[in-house]
Amino acid sequence: MISSLLFAALMASPAPAQVRGPQDEPPKRVRSILLYGDEQCPKTEDPDEIVVCANAGESPYRIPKRFRNQPKEDAGSNAWTNRVEAVEQFNRAGLPNSCSPVGTGGQTGCTRAAIRQWYQERLDAKAKAARAATP
Template sequence: MSRLLMLAVLSAAPAIAQEAPEGEPGAPPTRVRSVLLYGDDTCPKAEGPDEVVVCAKAGESPYRIPKSLRKTEPGPGGTSWVRRAELVDEVNRQVLPGSCSPIGSYGQSGCTIRMLQQWKAEQRAKKEEEAAIPGGDDD
């Protein structure tokens, strides 16, 4: 029985919520106008009794970014994807093979490569130094 009563109340709700005819008190406005105010602007008056004007302060100028949004700290959100990828490569390069690092896979192989490159540079410098010495031929 209570279900039947609830069903009757719910079906009558749309009829109860119908709008009153225009000109009667309690009738909703036919026009709503939203206005953003900048600086010392004042809110305009409604043009008629069936209009509502909603005003909001938007800041000092329509052409400036609000002060609260002007200064942002650089963070990961403002970093380009290219720079993010470069940072990841820089960090991961320390643990890749050939890095001369005690951590990561084959990090020690980089130490051997670096040592051989240094030896080769020393040998090259020694040959250039010997070639720069004039021949010791005294005839």
């Protein structure tokens, strides 16, 4: 029983440090370099130096391709007038002159919209005829 406790205590204790020779020392300098485009990794001149190179893409000032030209679809990217018109159109349903199938006054708006469209088309035709008649 005592021998098993002694064995467990020895296994839990840290191992003694190893003595390193001069060839086992870590390098004195480590350089980390990001490469862009077709750049080449520089060679080391000092044996106590390590150069670590990583390819970082096309340019340090360019947005990566996966993030370019993404359309924004959040509320902040819409114009304020478009948001107001959408809210008004939604709230207009069912009111008189709204031309919606919901509510009792929705049918009157469809007739008014058709009359407005007809009148605008008539004005456009008259303006076109007047331009054609003018030499």
